[in-house]
Amino acid sequence: MKNKSTRRGIFITFEGAECAGKSTHIRLLEKYFQKKKIKYVLTREPGGTEIGEEIRTIVKHHAGKNPVSDEAELLLFAASRAQHVREVIIPALQKGTSVICDRFTDSTVAYQGHARGLDLKFIGVLNKFASIGRTPDLTVILDLPPEESRARIMERNKLDKVHDRIENERVAFHIKVRNAFLKIARAEPKRVKMISSDRPIEAVHNDIVKAVENAIASFPK
Ligand code: T5A
Secondary structure, three states: OOOHHHOOOOEEEEEEOOOOOHHHHHHHHHHHHHHOOOOEEEEEOOOOOHHHHHHHHHHHHOOOOOOOOHHHHHHHHHHHHHHHHHHHHHHHHHOOOEEEEEOOHHHHHHHHHHHOOOOHHHHHHHHHHHHOOOOOOEEEEEEOOHHHHHHHHHHHHOOOOOOOOOOOOOHHHHHHHHHHHHHHHHHOOOOEEEEEOOOOHHHHHHHHHHHHHHHHHOOOO
16 A cells, blocks of 8 residues: 555655755765655756756756846746746646755845845746746755855865856855845744754755655644
């Protein structure tokens, strides 16, 4: 018989600073899901669809003469999300398949809202419109001090020299992003679990698994 607690798919998002370890921990969570025979799709924002991946190239790597304006950047993230939610996330959840998503609406609040300074109320409305109001069942925010995030980025850049617009923002921008994520976690403790990523990978993974198990156990039976 199917395990009662896994009949409904869980929608999990990962958030945090650049190099906080989202990809690393998503890969480990995938292995956990495979072991537990939980059906899932792995996806990301911006991206996750053909249209979204094209938008991803613009928002991350546009290096033309004229920069992407803050307002256009916000709308590009929203456009990617609108397509992604309708084409991938909602259909998967409707089939009972879990969704693990690398970044979602909280990134827009942190980066475009708190760090770029765009209107938070408008972002709230736009996020709701793009996501059809579907909020994650669990959001894991991997917290990393900006100096550690910087150190990891520099280490990675030794191997990979691709231009990344947002990663290249000044330290003050990344401090605002981190503070925004702390604020989001304080405001929504039921949905959002803040996990310190400045620790050995295994310890971080164990805390993520606990958060996932608790979220699944709290589904109405
Ligand atoms: N964005 C996105 C917005 O501005 N608004 C939005 O609405 C959305 C959706 C996305 C960019 O778009 C912005 C935010 C971003 O700037 P991305 O490529 O998806 O860009 O960038 P990130 O999400 O930041 O992904 P990264 O690849 O940079 O980082 P990860 O996935 O967090 O980190 P990961 O796992 O690749 O690890 C980085 C390094 O750290 C090491 C790993 O081995 C790796 O070398 N590491 C650890 N080292 C020591 N201890 C640990 N515990 C470690 N964990 C990982």
